[in-house]
Amino acid sequence: MSTSPRPDSLALLLDQEARRLPWLVPVRHSRMAESPFAFFRGAAAVMASDLSRQPHSGLMVQLCGDAHLLNFGFYASPERQLLFDINDFDETHPGPFEWDLIRLATSLLLAARSLGLTESQQNKICRRAVKAYGEAIEHLATLPFLAMWSLRLPLETLMNEKAGPCLRSHLEQVTATALRRNSRQAVRKLCETEPNGRLRIRHEPPLIWRFDQLPPEWMAGMESTAWTDQVKGLYIASLPAAQRHVIAQFRISDVALKAVGVGSIGTRCGMTVFIGDHPDDVLVLQGKQAETSVLAPYLDQRVPDHQGKRVVQGQRLMQTASDPFLGWATNPSGDEIYIRQFRDWKASVEVNALDAEGLKDYGKLCGWTLAKAHARSGNRKAIASEINTPKLYARALLEQALEHAALAEADYRLMLEAIAAGRITTAGPSADQPTSTSAGFSPRRYSGS
Known part of the structure; x- marks a missing residue:
């Protein structure tokens, strides 16, 4: 060392x-x-x-x-x-x-x-x-x-x-x-059916926030449907032609932010429920914010033109076979994301x-x-x-x-x-509406000693 x-x-x-x-x-x-x-x-x-x-x-x-x-x-x-x-x-x-x-x-x-x-x-x-x-x-x-x-x-x-x-x-x-563990199992666990038959993700803050429950400042001032339509269009454009045909057979039923993992928690991660014409046609995709790799500051490499694309291309290069729904997009807030199946025998x-x-x-x-x-x-x-x-x-x-x-x-x-010492907060976050001041670890509270 x-x-x-x-x-x-x-x-x-x-x-x-x-x-x-x-x-x-x-x-x-x-x-x-x-x-x-x-x-x-x-x-x-x-x-x-x-x-x-x-x-x-x-x-x-x-x-x-x-x-x-x-x-x-x-x-x-x-x-x-x-x-x-x-x-x-x-x-x-x-x-x-x-x-x-x-x-x-x-x-x-x-x-x-x-x-x-x-x-x-x-x-x-x-x-x-x-x-x-x-x-x-x-x-x-x-x-x-x-x-x-x-x-x-x-x-x-x-x-x-x-x-x-x-x-x-x-x-x-x-x-x-x-x-x-597949999309149907995910829907059974995470969704509920409204009287009109529409599948809705259960709103369970702070770990699951349905998009239509988020305040406007977290949605770039947009309606949730406009937000998701914009992301969906960019995502579809990143897919091979055959997968674009497949995803075209489905329509969005609901979208939510969902906290995942340990290292990833706090990044913008979401899940989208798609449904088709057949009752068993359900597809759950996960979108994850792709930040700059933690390795990038220490290696002299070309800066990728999109962090989500970086993740997708790296995955395809390293895995013998990869998720056919892998793609990328940029959301209206400018966050670069990659998208994959949420639960597919994982x-x-x-x-x-x-x-x-x-x-x-x-x-x-x-x-x-x-x-x-x-x-x-x-x-x-x-x-x-x-x-x-x-x-x-x-x-x-x-x-x-x-x-x-x-x-x-x-x-x-x-x-x-x-x-x-109280310099880092671990108390469970409130289920109130998320605000820009609800961080538990900020420069004002952490002195490094």
């Missing part, structure tokens, strides 16, 4: 939150305050700063940018197969391959500590994941390009070859849940359901998956040469992961101290 002064980690988070929906900022703090692992999930900007302060390989790939273990999971391919891959690309950006790998390794250390595993078990889990990455890159470097490009991990292979008893048992539960592993062997197997699976994603955009032969001996490389990278885990735990303690 560099000997130059380390920036104030909480100040970096404050800078992110200055652009977020203020009534959700305290929710973000509450979620990050749950544990060092939860803090780490929301602190990709802090780790990006730390990574930038150390030497790197110079071997550039399309990075996930936030490759912690819970950003891997299941989703449906366009052919309706259940796939396992990276599933979050908010921070995707070209960069040195090891930055993703260090973040994955660090997340595994913190997850292992959250389970109360021994230091020896923690280190082994971390090393095995990195070794699996190195071995996968080594293998991928020997394949013809087209064979590598189309490579995917079938569910049967995952269950029978990649998972031990603990992980296999949990994956059986996770995949059964995933296959039930599900993730629950760390608390795993033991030491289960987490080790899952880390290896994530390592293989990350290697496949990097091989699609980078020089896989050069990366394999850089790693050279996967076992030895894993030992060296463990030392870096241990440093970053220690920093995350120290930053977490700083956050708890700031909460205790």
